[in-house]
Amino acid sequence: MSELITKAQKAKASAQGLGVKTTDQKNAALHLMAEHLMSETDFIINENEKDIANAKQKGFPEALIDRLVLNDQRINDMADALKQQAALSDPIGDVLESWDRPNGMNIEKVRVPLGVVGMIYEARPNVTVDAASLCLKTGNAVLLRGSSSALHSNKALVDVIHRALEKSDIPEDAVQLLEDNSRETAAEMFKLNDYLDVLIPRGGKNLIQTVVEQSSVPVLETGSGNCHIFIDESADPQMAIDITVNAKTQRPSVCNAAETVIVHETWAKNNLPELVKALQDHDVELRGDDRAREIARNLTPATEEDWETEYLDKILAVKIVSNVHDAIAHIGRYGTGHSEAIITETDDHVLEFFNNVDAAALYHNTSTRFTDGFEFGFGAEIGISTQKLHARGPMGLPALTSTKYIIRGEGQIKE
C-alpha cells in the first residue's frame, strides 16, 4: 500500500476516538508539544540546517530561505503559540441549539470535529506545528503535506510532536506527515474523499488554485486579497491619509494590505497631493489613472493590469471616481472579496457600501489590516477564507469543526 493510503488510514482510524478526548487531555498534549519543542531545539535546528544547505545550493531566493529558517527565537515562538492555543476555549461538545418538537422529541445541535484535515502547504515549517496543534485542539486528525524543500525540518518537527504525544492521551497517529512530495501523490490526495473531510491549502495563488481546481475533497479556500480603500468626499483628510498609509505600508506583503486607493474627485482636488506625499514619504510607488495624474503629476500611469494586481509590495494604484456608486462598481469588478474599506463621514454612503460590496470584511473608517484571526479576538487563525461556504473571513477554531444533531425520544415514530 502507498505511503499516502497507509497514513490516511492511520489518520482516519485515530480520528474516531479524538472527538471524545477531554479539553484537559488535549491541552496537556499541547503543553507537552511545547516542552518537547524547547528541549529538542538543537535537534530541530540541526535537521533544518540540511534544508537550508540544500536551498542555498539550489540558489533559492533570500526571501524563500528566510521563510525556511528555524532558529531559537522561532522555535520559542512556536512553543508559545502552543501554550496560547491550550488556553483557548474548546469548541468541541458545545451545544449550539436545543429545542423540543411538538411530538416530544428533543433536538440538540452539537459541535464535533471535522474528522481528518488534509493540509497542503509550502516551505514554511512553522505551518507543520501550527496545523498539527490547531487540528489537535479541535479533535481532528491531520495529514500534512509540506514542501520537499522543508522535508528534513518537517520530519524533525513531526518526530518531536510524536514524542510529545507518546506521553499524552492523544494517539501519535493523529498527526501524519507525507514524505512523498511528488505531484502524483498530491493529485491522489485531492481525490481522497474516503479519508479526508477537508483540504486546506496554505500558500501562494498557484498552489491554492491547483487544489481548488483539482480536488474532489471539499476545500477551505484561503485566497488572495486585492483590497481597496475608498476615500469619500466627506472623509476626514488626516484619517484618510493615516488609514491609507497604514493599509499599504504597515506590512505590504500580506493579503489584507491595500492595493488600490479609490478617491472621490472632490476630496482628491483638495487632498490628493498631501496623500501622495505621505505615501511617497513611506517609499510607496504610485500608479494613477488620468484624473489622478492631472491633480498629482508625479504618478506613473496605471494600466488595466494595475487594477487587477495584488502587488504585495510598496506599490499602490490610484483611481479617481465621481461618487460612491462608481467606487462600489470598481470594487465589484476587480476586488477578490477579501477586505474593503470606506473612509467617510456620510452615513448613507457607509450603508450603501456595506450593502453592496461583496467581501468577507467591510470596514468603515478603519484600516483593512485588521482582517486577521488574532485582531478579531479569535486567539488563533487557520487562515482567511475567501469562499462563502462553511467559513468566510478570518477562521478561528470553529472553522475546523462540524456539527451533529442529537435527537432524544421515547418511542416516537413518523405518522
Add this chain to the structure above:
Amino acid sequence: MSELITKAQKAKASAQGLGVKTTDQKNAALHLMAEHLMSETDFIINENEKDIANAKQKGFPEALIDRLVLNDQRINDMADALKQQAALSDPIGDVLESWDRPNGMNIEKVRVPLGVVGMIYEARPNVTVDAASLCLKTGNAVLLRGSSSALHSNKALVDVIHRALEKSDIPEDAVQLLEDNSRETAAEMFKLNDYLDVLIPRGGKNLIQTVVEQSSVPVLETGSGNCHIFIDESADPQMAIDITVNAKTQRPSVCNAAETVIVHETWAKNNLPELVKALQDHDVELRGDDRAREIARNLTPATEEDWETEYLDKILAVKIVSNVHDAIAHIGRYGTGHSEAIITETDDHVLEFFNNVDAAALYHNTSTRFTDGFEFGFGAEIGISTQKLHARGPMGLPALTSTKYIIRGEGQIKE
C-alpha cells in the same frame, strides 16, 4: 457566447442587488409566483404532457413517469409551498454576533446570501419551483439545470415564474434555466467558479458522485443514507419493533429509511421472532447473518453486499452483535453518516453511541425517519447534507446563506 455563460452572467449580475431586497419584497414575489402557478395551471399541464408523451414513447419506467407528472393537485401543492416559504422568517441581515475590540472597533457578523446557486437535478419538475423560491427567499440568484426529459415542464414553470417576477421588485434574471442539457455543458458548469458560489446536486447517487468528483465549484453534497437501527439488550421490545417497522416501511424509498437492523444477541433470543413477524406482516423481505438465521429460520442469508446496500425498498438486513461496541463498529464501517438510531434503556450506551457514531443525525428511542427539514421544524428543506463542511443534516434556509464581517471604527490603524 454560450447559453451557459450568458445565463450565468445574467444570474450573477442580478445577484448583486438581491441581498438588499426587503423581506416584504421577496415575500410579495413568492405570493405572485403562487398566484401565477394557480392561474396558469392549464398552460403548465399542457407543456408537461409533452414531456410525459416523450417519456412514454421512450419507454421510461412507471415510477419515473410518475415523478414527471404535474397535475392540478401537484401544482396546487407547489403554490401552497410557496406561501409557506413566504411565511418563514428571513435569515438575511440577521446579526449573528457583535463585539467590541480593545482598540474600540466594533465587529458584526451578518448573514448575507451566498450569491449564485447552481442547481443540478433530475426529472422532478417540482424541484424547479422549490429551488427557485428557496433561493429567492434567501436573496440568491439561481442557475437551474434540470433533466432534458422534463424540459418542456421546466421551461413552462420558469416562464410562469418570470411572469410573476415581472410584477414584483425581484429581477426576472434571478431565475435562469439552462435549456442545453448536454453532458459537455454540465461539465462546463462544474468549473464556473467565476459565476457560481455553490453547486447543489439533487437526485440519485450517480448524479451526486459526478458533481462531487468533477466540480471545482464548492458543492453541497446531499447523499445516500445507509441507516441503521441498533436494538440494545435493554430495549423495550414493543418500542423497538414499532420503531424498526416505522423506519423501514413508512416510506422505504427515502434516504432516512432504515436499511439494516443490528440486534443485541440477548434481545434477539427473546424477541427477534416477533420483530421478524411484524416486519414480514408489512411485506418486508429480511436478510440475516448466520446468528440471526439460527433464531429466526425463515430469513434469506445476508451477504457482504447487503451491509453496504441502500435498498430504498422493503428489504432489511439483520445483523446480530454481542454488544454496543460491535454495533458502533459495524455502523462505522458501513454507514454513510446520515441517520443512526439506538433503542435502549441503558444511559451509558446512549452516551457511547452518541459519542462514537459519526453521522449527521443520531437518535435515541426514535425513528430515523425524522431526519427532515420539516420534521426538525425548519419549515423548508434544501436537502439533507451528508458532508461535514458548511451544513450537515437537514438544511433549512440558513444553508443557502453566508456571512460577512462589518467593522466600524473611528480611524483605527494597525500598530
